[in-house]
Amino acid sequence: xxxxxxxxxxxxxxxxxxxxxxxxxxxxxxxxxxxxxxxxxxxxxxxxxxxxxxxxxxxxxxxxxxxxxxxxxxxxxxxxxxxxxxxxxxxxxxxxxxxxxxxxxxxxxxxxxxxxxxxxxxxxxxxxxxxxxxxxxxxxxxxxxxxxxxxxxxxxxxxxxxxxxxxxxxxxxxxxxxxxxxxxxxxxxxxxxxxxxxxxxxxxxxxxxxxxxxxxxxxxxxxxxxxxxxxxxxxxxxxxxxxxxxxxxxxxxxxxxxxxxxxx
Amino acid sequence: xxxxxxxxxxxxxxxxxxxxxxxxxxxxxxxxxxxxxxxxxxxxxxxxxxxxxxxxxxxxxxxxxxxxxxxxxxxxxxxxxxxxxxxxxxxxxxxxxxxxxxxxxxxxxxxxxxxxxxxxxxxxxxxxxxxxxxxxxxxxxxxxxxxxxxxxxxxxxxxxxxxxxxxxxxxxxxxxxxxxxxxxxxxxxxxxxxxxxxxxxxxxxxxxxxxxxxxxxxxxxxxxxxxxxxxxxxxxxxxxxxxxxxxxxxxxxxxxxxxxxxx
Numbered sequence: 001x002x003x004x005x006x007x008x009x010x011x012x013x014x015x016x017x018x019x020x021x022x023x024x025x026x027x028x029x030x031x032x033x034x035x036x037x038x039x040x041x042x043x044x045x046x047x048x049x050x051x052x053x054x055x056x057x058x059x060x061x062x063x064x065x066x067x068x069x070x071x072x073x074x075x076x077x078x079x080x081x082x083x084x085x086x087x088x089x090x091x092x093x094x095x096x097x098x099x100x101x102x103x104x105x106x107x108x109x110x111x112x113x114x115x116x117x118x119x120x121x122x123x124x125x126x127x128x129x130x131x132x133x134x135x136x137x138x139x140x141x142x143x144x145x146x147x148x149x150x151x152x153x154x155x156x157x158x159x160x161x162x163x164x165x166x167x168x169x170x171x172x173x174x175x176x177x178x179x180x181x182x183x184x185x186x187x188x189x190x191x192x193x194x195x196x197x198x199x200x201x202x203x204x205x206x207x208x209x210x211x212x213x214x215x216x217x218x219x220x221x222x223x224x225x226x227x228x229x230x231x232x233x234x235x236x237x238x239x240x241x242x243x244x245x246x247x248x249x250x251x252x253x254x255x256x257x258x259x260x261x262x263x264x
Numbered sequence: 265x266x267x268x269x270x271x272x273x274x275x276x277x278x279x280x281x282x283x284x285x286x287x288x289x290x291x292x293x294x295x296x297x298x299x300x301x302x303x304x305x306x307x308x309x310x311x312x313x314x315x316x317x318x319x320x321x322x323x324x325x326x327x328x329x330x331x332x333x334x335x336x337x338x339x340x341x342x343x344x345x346x347x348x349x350x351x352x353x354x355x356x357x358x359x360x361x362x363x364x365x366x367x368x369x370x371x372x373x374x375x376x377x378x379x380x381x382x383x384x385x386x387x388x389x390x391x392x393x394x395x396x397x398x399x400x401x402x403x404x405x406x407x408x409x410x411x412x413x414x415x416x417x418x419x420x421x422x423x424x425x426x427x428x429x430x431x432x433x434x435x436x437x438x439x440x441x442x443x444x445x446x447x448x449x450x451x452x453x454x455x456x457x458x459x460x461x462x463x464x465x466x467x468x469x470x471x472x473x474x475x476x477x478x479x480x481x482x483x484x485x486x487x488x489x490x491x492x493x494x495x496x497x498x499x500x501x502x503x504x505x506x507x508x509x510x511x512x513x514x515x516x517x518x519x520x521x522x523x524x525x526x527x
Contacts, residue, residue, distance in 0.1 A: 053427055073427050085424035089442050089519040099428040101438070132521050150428065 001066055002029040002052060002154060002186065008060035009047060020211035021047045022058070027205065027214065031153075034180060034187045036201030038194060038246060040253055044212025045190045046158055052188060053079050053156050065154065075103060078147040082159040084139045086131040086146075092118060093127045095142050099150040110149075117145040120179065137168035144176070148183065157189045161196070170230070173199060177227035194246040198222075198239055199230065204246065208253050216249065218242060305488035316493035325478070329497065332463055332474035335391060336501070339398025340459045346403050347455065348448070351410020352436070355444075361411065372404035376462060380469045394466035394473070401462025402455040409451025413444035446520050449513040456509050460502040 007025040010018050022044045029035050037045045050056045052063055054072040063070040065077065078099060086095050093114055100110035118127055121141040131139050140160055147155060161169040173196065180187060191197050197204045201220050208215040220242060226233055233239055291309050298308025319325040354361040354368070379400050383393040417440045425439045441448075467476020475494050482490030 055423055055427055073429050075429065077427075079424070079427045081420060081424060083420055085420045087421065087439070087442070089445075089517075098425075098438075102425060102428040102430040102434055130519055132519070 001031055001064075002027070002188070003064040004028070004048070004052070004061070005063070006061035007048070007051060007058055007063065009044070009051065009056075009058040022051070023211035023213045025061070025212075025214055027217075029186055029188060031186055032184045034189065034200055034202050035205060036189045036191055036197040036203070037205045037207060038191055038197040038250075039207030039212075039215075040209050040250060040257075041192065042212075043207040043209040045207050047212065048207075049079075049156050049158050049188060049190050052154075053077055055079075075150065076152055077154045077156060078150050078152040080140070080143050080147045080155065080157040080160045082162050084131070084136075084143045084163070086139055086142055088131050091128050091130055092123055092134070092142050095131065096145045096149050099146055103150060113149055114145070117149045118142075120148070121145045121175070135168070136164040137172060140164060140172060141175075144179070148179070152185065154186045154188070157187065159190050159192065162192070169196075174227050174230055176200065177225070177230075181225045181227055194243050194250065195234070197246065198242050199226065199233065204242075206246065206249055209257070215253075218246065303488075304486060305491070307489045307492070311489045312492045312496065315487075315489040316496060319478075319490075319493060325475075325494075325497065328474050328478055329501075332467060332476070333501070335394045335398060335467065335474060336459055336463045336505070338391070339395045339462060340402060340456060340505075342395065343399050343403035343406060343455055343459060344452065346399070347406025347451070348410055351407045351448070351451075352414055352441075354407065354411035355414025356436070356440075368404055368407050371400070372408060376400040377465050377469060380466065384470050389470060393470045394463065397466030397470065398459050398462040401465075402459035405458060406448075406451045406455040409454070410444070410448050413447035413451070414440055416447065417443040446513075446517040449509070449517060453506060453509050453513070456505045457502060460498065460505060464498055 004025055004027040007022055008020070009022040010020045013019040025044075025048060027048075037048065039045050047056065051058050052065075052070065054070045054074060054077070065074065087098065090098070093111065096118055097110040097114035100113060105113070115127070118124060121144055123138060123141055123145070126134060126138065131142065134142070140163075143160070161172050164172065177200065187200075189197075189200055191200075198220055204218040204220060205214055206216045206218060207213065222233060222236070222238055294309045296308075298306055298311070316325075350364065350368070354364055376397065380393070380397055383396040387393040387396060421439050421443060422435055425435050430438065463474075464476050464479070467474040468480050469476075472480050475498060479491055479494045482488075482494065
């Protein structure tokens with residue numbers, strides 16, 4: 001279980017003023033829950049994720065994972081990055097085994113475990129290739145395999161499919177759903193796509209910007225497993241309704257931030 | 265029949281060996297000017313090569329060459345070790361950079377030979393002084409390249425490693441150094457060229473040993489062909505050293521896509 005209590009983070013901006021990146025963020029993520037976080041750019045959603053990952057400090061509040069406070073990165077959490085963050089000089093196998101290597105797992109075991117994950121994400125033939133030889137979608141499969149190789153209980157995903165084309169994105173979403181259905185992980189998934197947030201999440205956390213805070217948490221009462229028929233799900237009334245509602249809310253946020261026009 | 269003929273017509277153009285042709289053209293120009301000018305310090309290439317062959321057959325060149333190469337290797341090794349060590353420290357720690365940066369840039373731009381008399385008085389006229397001059401020439405460019413290479417390691421790779429609990433040592437060895445390797449090697453390539461310059465200048469200026477001694481003596485005899493013969497040897501040494509570094513470079517940084525290589 002992830003508990004975020006009264007989290008606040010501010011920093012001094014380029015103009016010298018104080019920027020409130022996060023304010024009073026309270027959030028509880030249940031075990032094996034798939035939580036998606038949606039919001040306009042600058043709402044602090046990536047900051048929230050990196051705080052949970054233990055990669056950045058904050059000013060106020062606490063974060064607990066299964067009751068113990070977060071002081072830095074931990075073995076129960078792993079992260080998938082928007083820009084993949086693969087080592088360009090290392091092969092697919094070496095990249096997937098990287099997390100295990102950092103955690104001191106012996107060579108034989110880490111190769112074995114990495115190979116199994118490479119099979120899971122369907123990159124068996126590409127084990128000896130380097131990231132530069134792979135498409136964006138394949139690179140993110142490597143990123144996901146690397147994150148799963150360390151057998152985390154919490155998977156933190158920072159707009160993982162934001163840098164791939166639409167068709168690849170849909171395939172990756174389906175694959176992620178089936179991986180999650182099989183592995184039972186707690187997932188916190190940042191996105192700027194309403195459709196993605198609804199398709200994947202048990203709940204959608206809607207964040208607003210300046211200061212970054214949670215504006216609303218929207219439950220997604222769509223049946224699971226969802227990976228088998230994503231198409232039918234997307235045509236269902238509930239899916240359409242929740243997506244439309246999220247867009248209404250997001251549009252309001254954008255309207256508020258737009259400079260006032262004359263005559264209004 | 266026509267297809268192979270077409271291929272034969274196309275192939276030679278693509279395989280034109282620009283390097284050797286350029287060398288040949290240079291040799292011809294040298295030979296011609298040498299004959300036409302008739303200046304004692306610019307003899308034609310054939311005379312120079314004849315003089316070089318004489319040095320080789322008499323064996324007088326080998327001891328000097330070995331002496332010079334030892335100076336070069338020692339000086340380059342010290343420069344490489346110092347360059348990597350100081351460069352990494354400067355790249356990683358702002359305080360180290362702030363403290364040492366001014367000295368490094370000052371010594372990089374200062375004419376290195378100015379320090380020769382200082383080494384001469386401190387280290388005597390032995391090998392130590394020449395090696396010190398080689399280091400003065402070669403080390404600072406490697407320090408600066410290594411420091412900027414470490415500073416330009418993508419932050420997201422370091423963050424990724426940190427998220428997997430990597431220690432500072434692991435981050436340095438497994439992420440920063442490999443990521444910085446192409447740029448570090450570019451500095452090493454520059455450094456090796458400067459090391460050869462340092463070697464010959466040190467030998468000529470300080471202790472008259474090695475190839476530098478032959479150049480100095482030949483100059484004193486107004487033996488232009490002798491000076492240029494040694495120049496050819498020095499160029500060969502420099503090209504050999506650079507080729508060696510490039511071979512190592514290709515081995516280390518083979519992962520860099522061809523299109524983003526600077527050569």
